[in-house]
Amino acid sequence: MTELTYLTGFGNQHSSEAHPGALPIGRNSPQRAPHGLYAELLSGSAFTAPRVDNQRTWMYRRQPSVVVGGYEPLAHPRWKSGAAQGECASPDPLRWGPTPLHDDGDFVDSLRSYAVNGEPGLHGMGALAYVASHSMGRRALVNADAEMLIVPQQGRLLITTELGRLEVAPGSIALLPRGMAFKVDPLDVPARGYVCENYGAAFRLPELGPIGSNGLANARDFEAPVAWHEQEEGDYQIVKRYGGRLWRATQAHSPFNVVAWHGNLVPCRYDTSRFMTINTVSFDHTDPSIFTVLTSPSDTPGWANVDFVIFPPRWMVAEDTFRPPWYHRNVMSEFMGLVLGQYDAKPEGFKPGGASLHNSYVPHGPDTEAFDKASNADLKPHKLDATLAFMFETRWPLKPTAWALHEAPLETTYARCWQGLKDEFKA
Numbered sequence: 001m002t003e004l005t006y007l008t009g010f011g012n013q014h015s016s017e018a019h020p021g022a023l024p025i026g027r028n029s030p031q032r033a034p035h036g037l038y039a040e041l042l043s044g045s046a047f048t049a050p051r052v053d054n055q056r057t058w059m060y061r062r063q064p065s066v067v068v069g070g071y072e073p074l075a076h077p078r079w080k081s082g083a084a085q086g087e088c089a090s091p092d093p094l095r096w097g098p099t100p101l102h103d104d105g106d107f108v109d110s111l112r113s114y115a116v117n118g119e120p121g122l123h124g125m126g127a128l129a130y131v132a133s134h135s136m137g138r139r140a141l142v143n144a145d146a147e148m149l150i151v152p153q154q155g156r157l158l159i160t161t162e163l164g165r166l167e168v169a170p171g172s173i174a175l176l177p178r179g180m181a182f183k184v185d186p187l188d189v190p191a192r193g194y195v196c197e198n199y200g201a202a203f204r205l206p207e208l209g210p211i212g213s214n215g216l217a218n219a220r221d222f223e224a225p226v227a228w229h230e231q232e233e234g235d236y237q238i239v240k241r242y243g244g245r246l247w248r249a250t251q252a253h254s255p256f257n258v259v260a261w262h263g264n265l266v267p268c269r270y271d272t273s274r275f276m277t278i279n280t281v282s283f284d285h286t287d288p289s290i291f292t293v294l295t296s297p298s299d300t301p302g303w304a305n306v307d308f309v310i311f312p313p314r315w316m317v318a319e320d321t322f323r324p325p326w327y328h329r330n331v332m333s334e335f336m337g338l339v340l341g342q343y344d345a346k347p348e349g350f351k352p353g354g355a356s357l358h359n360s361y362v363p364h365g366p367d368t369e370a371f372d373k374a375s376n377a378d379l380k381p382h383k384l385d386a387t388l389a390f391m392f393e394t395r396w397p398l399k400p401t402a403w404a405l406h407e408a409p410l411e412t413t414y415a416r417c418w419q420g421l422k423d424e425f426k427a
């Protein structure tokens, strides 16, 4: 495959054409679009949303998306959406070992939900895993319920979207707008990773407040694709997530038939090694919100529908400080995954490809071994290297799914990792 090219900047008004002159200039909907193309608008926000939140893209395509057959239900045993499809959550902390690398089909077939809240299309999120062993071939996914954030853990992905193609390797993430067709093909087999389905407001960069005008994830490091259209003819299966269920229809052409486009509703990728990590240079441990890459706000200021937070390689320099996370109980719910290496609160127990769920008000923190080590460590500057953990943090409790509780590699003895913490009080 030839090297792909990208357009840079988060939220920019981009434009791209795969064929010279395919993009109308000076108007969006000329009487006849250039080269016999059809103009089609995809809006990600209400027309009247404030400018800062307004997202839409104009596509100039060989056939519009209305040319599709009727939809029929498609069964999917393990992809769940919204609180109604979750199970009763016990107040125990939960942790899963790495998702087994069995052949579970292509990206869509292999999706399995760990935990869900809210309601698809309205608010809330789902945390999922995939193990993609096959390409999707002539099959595309349209998630009308959610924006999808893909976090590869092993294996590079080629993501084909209506606006073009993205190559995404572990350490990078991809963001796919709600309602836009795409397919995810493994470039290394099997490819494993995590997905956040965001049913709420689209992910955006967090405000920087006193940090100033630079830092954390910088807008210029987000990369959008350039226009690309599939040349081969023939049927395509469109798989649609709609109303918390899957549907399937066949059409006689590829949905990846957009020859030119312009707009700010775009898929993108981001390399987390570009994240400018901030933390203390004196003492104590900043709240993990300092590691927020992207946030989906809810209607209550500061209470995220979902935050995407990373724990990347960084220097630990705090003086007279217990450096790993403190023990805590939060109203917010924390779903975590590990892409690479070790996580400082659970250096041995939390494995790459595994996951944990510390739900609303569920106490957690460093395991006994991490506590003992950090309490006695020589506090010289220390680099946490070759590591990447992440968190999907959401304001509503998450409900684990039947798969997560009964089929997935759920650890039955997770809570024992804290049992060695003895009462050391000396009067």
Ligand SMILES: O=C(O)Cc1cc(O)ccc1O
Pocket (backbone or CB within 6 Å): 285, 286, 287, 288, 324, 325, 326, 328, 334, 345, 358, 364, 365, 391
């Ligand atoms: O629980 C976790 O491991 C994530 C986390 C990290 C941290 O440094 C502070 C709070 C928090 O929830």
Ligand SMILES: [Fe+2]
Pocket (backbone or CB within 6 Å): 325, 328, 334, 358, 364
């Ligand atoms: Fe936590």
